[in-house]
Amino acid sequence: MTAKQKKVLYRIIISAILLAAIWIVSEFVDMPWWLEGILYLVPYFVIGYDILKKAVKGILKGQVFDENFLMAVATVGAIGLKDFREGVAVMLFYQVGELFQSCAVGKSRKNIAALMDIRPDYANVMVDGNLEKVDPDDVEIGTEIIVNPGEKVPIDGVVIEGNSTLNTSALTGESVPREIACGDEIISGCINLTGAIKVRTTKEFGESTVSKILDMVENSSMKKSRSENFITRFAKYYTPIVCYSALALAILPPLVSLIIGISPEWQKWIIRALTFLVISCPCALVISIPLSFFGGIGCASTNGILVKGSNYLEALASTGYVVFDKTGTLTKGVFEVNGVFAENGFGNHELLEYAAYAENASSHPISLSLKKAYGAKIDSDKVSEITEIAGHGVSAMVDRHKVYAGNLKLMNKIGVEVINEHNDGTVVYVAVDDKYAGCIVISDVIKPTTKQAIEGLKSQNIKTVMLTGDSKAAADRVAAEIGIDIVKSELLPADKVAEVEKLIANKNPKERVAFAGDGINDAPVLSRADIGIAMGALGSDAAIEAADVVLMDDDPAKISLAMRIAIKTLRIVKENIVFALAVKLVCLVLGALGIANMWVAIFADVGVMVIAVVNATRALRLKKQK
Amino acid sequence: MKKTYGVEVDCANCAAKMEEAVKATAGVKDATLSFMTLKLKVEFEDGADVDAVMKEAYKNCKKVEDDCEIFL
Numbered sequence: 142m143t144a145k146q147k148k149v150l151y152r153i154i155i156s157a158i159l160l161a162a163i164w165i166v167s168e169f170v171d172m173p174w175w176l177e178g179i180l181y182l183v184p185y186f187v188i189g190y191d192i193l194k195k196a197v198k199g200i201l202k203g204q205v206f207d208e209n210f211l212m213a214v215a216t217v218g219a220i221g222l223k224d225f226r227e228g229v230a231v232m233l234f235y236q237v238g239e240l241f242q243s244c245a246v247g248k249s250r251k252n253i254a255a256l257m258d259i260r261p262d263y264a265n266v267m268v269d270g271n272l273e274k275v276d277p278d279d280v281e282i283g284t285e286i287i288v289n290p291g292e293k294v295p296i297d298g299v300v301i302e303g304n305s306t307l308n309t310s311a312l313t314g315e316s317v318p319r320e321i322a323c324g325d326e327i328i329s330g331c332i333n334l335t336g337a338i339k340v341r342t343t344k345e346f347g348e349s350t351v352s353k354i355l356d357m358v359e360n361s362s363m364k365k366s367r368s369e370n371f372i373t374r375f376a377k378y379y380t381p382i383v384c385y386s387a388l389a390l391a392i393l394p395p396l397v398s399l400i401i402g403i404s405p406e407w408q409k410w411i412i413r414a415l416t417f418l419v420i421s422c423p424c425a426l427v428i429s430i431p432l433s434f435f436g437g438i439g440c441a442s443t444n445g446i447l448v449k450g451s452n453y454l455e456a457l458a459s460t461g462y463v464v465f466d467k468t469g470t471l472t473k474g475v476f477e478v479n480g481v482f483a484e485n486g487f488g489n490h491e492l493l494e495y496a497a498y499a500e501n502a503s504s505h506p507i508s509l510s511l512k513k514a515y516g517a518k519i520d521s522d523k524v525s526e527i528t529e530i531a532g533h534g535v536s537a538m539v540d541r542h543k544v545y546a547g548n549l550k551l552m553n554k555i556g557v558e559v560i561n562e563h564n565d566g567t568v569v570y571v572a573v574d575d576k577y578a579g580c581i582v583i584s585d586v587i588k589p590t591t592k593q594a595i596e597g598l599k600s601q602n603i604k605t606v607m608l609t610g611d612s613k614a615a616a617d618r619v620a621a622e623i624g625i626d627i628v629k630s631e632l633l634p635a636d637k638v639a640e641v642e643k644l645i646a647n648k649n650p651k652e653r654v655a656f657a658g659d660g661i662n663d664a665p666v667l668s669r670a671d672i673g674i675a676m677g678a679l680g681s682d683a684a685i686e687a688a689d690v691v692l693m694d695d696d697p698a699k700i701s702l703a704m705r706i707a708i709k710t711l712r713i714v715k716e717n718i719v720f721a722l723a724v725k726l727v728c729l730v731l732g733a734l735g736i737a738n739m740w741v742a743i744f745a746d747v748g749v750m751v752i753a754v755v756n757a758t759r760a761l762r763l764k765k766q767k
Numbered sequence: 768m769k770k771t772y773g774v775e776v777d778c779a780n781c782a783a784k785m786e787e788a789v790k791a792t793a794g795v796k797d798a799t800l801s802f803m804t805l806k807l808k809v810e811f812e813d814g815a816d817v818d819a820v821m822k823e824a825y826k827n828c829k830k831v832e833d834d835c836e837i838f839l
Contacts, residue, residue: 198833208780243777250803363799363808373783428779435803 142244149240152188153233159184160229174223181225189216189232207380211418218415219739222408227739231419231746238747242428245754249432252439252761259311259330259351261295277346284342288333294340297349300325302339307331312354313445313694330354353685357447361438364450365431368714372430376423383421383729390414390733409735416732419742425721429753430714436760437710444763445693446703453689456672457707461652462644463598463674463700466637466666467609467619469659470676471697472585476506476567478514479586483579484560492579496571498539499546502527507567510583530554534569545572552577584615590698592623597701599624606644608637608666637666645671655690657700663687674700702763710760717753724749770817772807774800775836785835788827794820807837 142150163180186193189212196213204210212235219228263274265287272287277295280286285301288294294307306318309331318334321327327340330351346352365373391414395405434451441448448454468474483492497515500508501524512519527537533554534547545555546569552559557572563582571578595605606627609616616630629640644654656663656670664687667673675688676695685691692699728745731737737745776782782802789798789807794815800807809824811817818839825837 195834202830202833204831207784208778239778246803250805359804359806360808363801363806365799376780376783423780424778427783431779431801431803 146243153236156184156188156233178225181229185229188236208422211422215415215418222412231743234743234747238750241751242754245758249435260355261293264295280342282342286340288340289337290333290335292333294327294329294331296342296346297328297344298340298342300327300338301341303336305336305338306334308334357449361450364452366434366451366455369430372426376427379423387414387417390417413735416739416742420728420732420745422746425750425753429717429757432757433710433713433760436758437706440761440763441703441706446699447691449689453672454707454710456653457704458711459653460603460655460704461648462604462654464606464641464656466658466663467607467611468585470657471591472587476510476583477586478510478581479584480582482561485577487578492571495539495544495573496546496569496581498524499535499537499544507583542573590696594697595623595625608632608640638669641666641670713756713760717756721749721753768811770809773838774805774807781832784831785828788831789824792824792827
């Protein structure tokens with residue numbers, strides 16, 4: 142609690158004790174009404190002096206119709222009508238409600254602040270042989286900095302000395318530490334766990350990942366959702382309307398009564414009007430809506446999903462289509478041996494061995510993936526006469542066997558019959574001593590969570606689309622494996638924009654189209670889609686710039702998680718709007734009819750607000766899915 | 768040009784009113800005030816005198832909500 146909140150708390154306690162004491166005494170001791178009134182004024186001023194002051198100031202500046210004005214008029218009116226207890230109680234509970242709200246907001250702010258804790262305070266720089274702590278803002282590109290165990294990496298850079306593990310959980314929500322070694326790029330905001338490392342910075346602090354993320358989180362609540370804008374507009378008209386209604390309620394029925402010649406009963410109608418005013422206070426709505434969105438965005442952040450604004454959270458909740466880019470989004474974007482098909486009596490391992498040896502001299506990604514799949518160390522003395530046959534492949538002598546490894550054209554050229562032809566991905570055919578030995582299929586690998594991601598979306602009735610520049614065969618294979626609904630292959634980047642536009646034009650107007658890409662070459666599509674979701678902010682600046690939602694750890698399964706958070710947040714917002722308005726409307730009508738008294742009014746004001754705020758804070762938490 | 772300022776305000780409704788007041792200030796193109804992060808982001812008209820505009824905006828805010836602060 143802040144000092145300000147504590148002060149209010151003490152005032153609430155003192156005034157509550159005084160109110161109770163006077164109430165009890167007045168039940169047993171007979172005293173004149175004016176003495177009772179003066180006694181009740183003590184707790185009234187203790188609890189309400191600031192509200193009264195604000196109300197007077199507001200009136201002087203021509204700003205009527207705010208909450209302070211409502212409360213001041215209602216309580217002064219009640220006391221004027223000798224309803225002392227009610228007058229004090231309304232003010233007391235109003236302050237309780239305000240304090241509660243202020244604490245709830247403070248708690249949410251703290252939750253987000255914990256996320257902000259990734260901001261590094263200093264960088265260790267060698268100055269004249271001494272290690273000095275300097276402001277990360279002052280570190281130039283190319284400076285060598287030291288990051289000790291337990292410290293945050295202050296600026297993006299490349300490791301030039303040392304090995305360690307990094308805790309990236311503040312950025313990605315991923316709890317498994319990441320191994321790093323010399324030559325690896327590292328991003329700011331991670332915590333160095335095990336060993337001291339020397340890093341050469343590649344960016345300025347302001348351009349580093351941590352700065353961009355902080356900037357994004359800080360600005361996320363600036364982009365307001367439609368619900369928030371609705372409530373702001375609503376409050377603007379609502380408060381004057383209820384004030385005038387209350388005035389009408391106080392004056393019109395007695396006047397009409399006078400005209401038709403029955404007793405005007407001024408007091409009865411004024412009390413009803415005051416009750417009406419207390420009920421009408423719009424705080425529950427005005428605070429609980431932004432609080433819910435704030436909670437939702439905070440909850441997403443702690444799961445490694447950065448949402449750039451409440452409006453995008455709102456859009457996520459009504460997503461009908463998720464369009465995926467293939468390479469780098471659904472797949473890892475790195476080549477690996479995906480199938481080994483040996484023929485003519487060769488074993489799979491034998492086949493791999495010949496291919497790896499033949500390709501030994503090359504540093505092409507395909508050779509690297511062959512060597513990686515082979516696994517064992519390659520003894521270069523066993524290979525000789527490596528010849529590159531441009532556009533075809535290689536030939537080499539491996540263990541006194543003549544080995545050819547390359548594409549189909551190579552096999553045709555040397556006159557070897559290929560028995561098992563494959564056409565997805567890159568295929569390396571191998572012939573040993575002019576005899577066909579089999580083929581090795583090398584292709585992009587599907588991410589381990591992709592299938593789960595697509596299933597998750599399907600269970601939420603969301604249609605999935607895959608757009609790729611890759612060949613039809615490769616695209617169809619991936620699509621079939623992960624069970625995606627619609628596949629469009631062999632697209633140029635511009636075609637992807639066109640496909641997304643087609644989807645947007647043909648969809649149900651209430652649905653939104655989200656596009657998930659790796660953010661480097663997909664920027665036009667990311668900005669064209671209703672919601673651009675970038676994969677792998679770690680390392681890619683373009684992603685943070687172009688996208689509306691950034692998944693920090695490349696995990697496509699986070700998309701359906703983000704949607705669950707969005708849907709839950711929106712449900713809470715709707716619950717609050719409907720609940721608060723319904724209770725208020727019912728109480729307003731009851732109040733006007735004289736059925737609801739001041740105590741009901743206090744519930745309709747403070748009680749509803751407390752319930753709405755408690756409901757709003759639920760948005761911060763996420764139930765684990767079974 | 769855009770600038771961000773810290774603010775102090777106690778209620779969400781007051782924050783909305785302050786936002787309106789800043790928006791209505793001459794020289795301000797657009798403004799958003801986030802009650803949750805207590806940050807005011809102001810986009811100025813081209814060629815506006817930022818300090819003078821913000822002083823005026825602060826005065827306008829004080830008019831609608833006495834109990835507020837903008838850290839200029």
